[in-house]
Amino acid sequence: MVVARVPARLPNSRPSEMQITPGRRRKLGQLEAHLGLSFRNLGLLNQALTHSSYTQPKGKEGLFDYERLEFLGDAVLELITAEYLYREYSELSEGQLSKLRSKLVSKESLSNYARNIDMGKYLLIAKDQEGIQSQDTLLADAYEATIGAVYLDKGLPASQQLVLPFLLLQKRKMHEINDFKSYLQEYVQSKYKSLPRYKVVQEAGPDHQKKFRVEVEIKGTVMGKGWGLSKKKAEMMAAQLAWKKIGTTQGSAQKK
Secondary structure, eight states, X not given: OOOOOOOSSOOOOSOOSTTOOXXXXXXXXXXXXXXXXXXXXXXXXXXXXXXXXXXXXXXXXXOOOSHHHHHHHHHHHHHHHHHHHHHHOTTSOHHHHHHHHHHHTOHHHHHHHHHHTTGGGGOBOOGGGTTGGGOHHHHHHHHXXXXXXXXXXXXXXXXXXXXXXXXXXXXXXXXXXXXHHHHHHHHHHHHHSSOXXXXXXXXEXXXXXXXXXXXXXXXXXXXXXXXXXXXXXXXXXXXXXXXXXXXXXXXXXXXX
16 A cells, blocks of 8 residues: 655745744834735735845745745736726727836836835845845835735735825826827828828927927817927827827717
């Protein structure tokens, strides 16, 4: 008879809170307050902030680093962001939404937000690696890992509460990221086999601070008007308004 050998210790998929010192608990409590969340299993948050270099020395075999949580958090962030963009930008195509999402949740934007909430000061890193907590990649990874920890501990609604402030902060940048001139050109070429026409209709102010007013026409109809400190910015504003008008018109047509 063959007897199966049972491992002396089963793999621990639930990070333990046993290794967290009282001082560390207080520090994690500060971050919880900052995030507006309270973890049932504080070990998950601790893991999300633990760099692999910290888990390698002897005596720390029971610690888990953030890499698996980062993998999960990345997927959760993609889902929340995709839903947000789907609801906010009904006029954008699938390709345009994908392009916007990839720029919105870039390592740069994630790391900047992590800096805004001082995430670097909560990271556990080996002493010989100190200083790397300011790196963009590490901060972005830790933020994604924290999203993963929140998802495991409290579910999707709490994850959305964590991510939405980040997305709202980026909303202004979304309009900068959006290349409305390109979107409008693609649409007009596809639908009318022509190009939008931009025309400067007014200039105001002194030469060193001149403002331009631009109109954009589609098939002879003015679809948007915009002001800007350069012709390019005025054209972008006009294109954005024209794109919004097209989206509103299409939405109304679909309801009928």
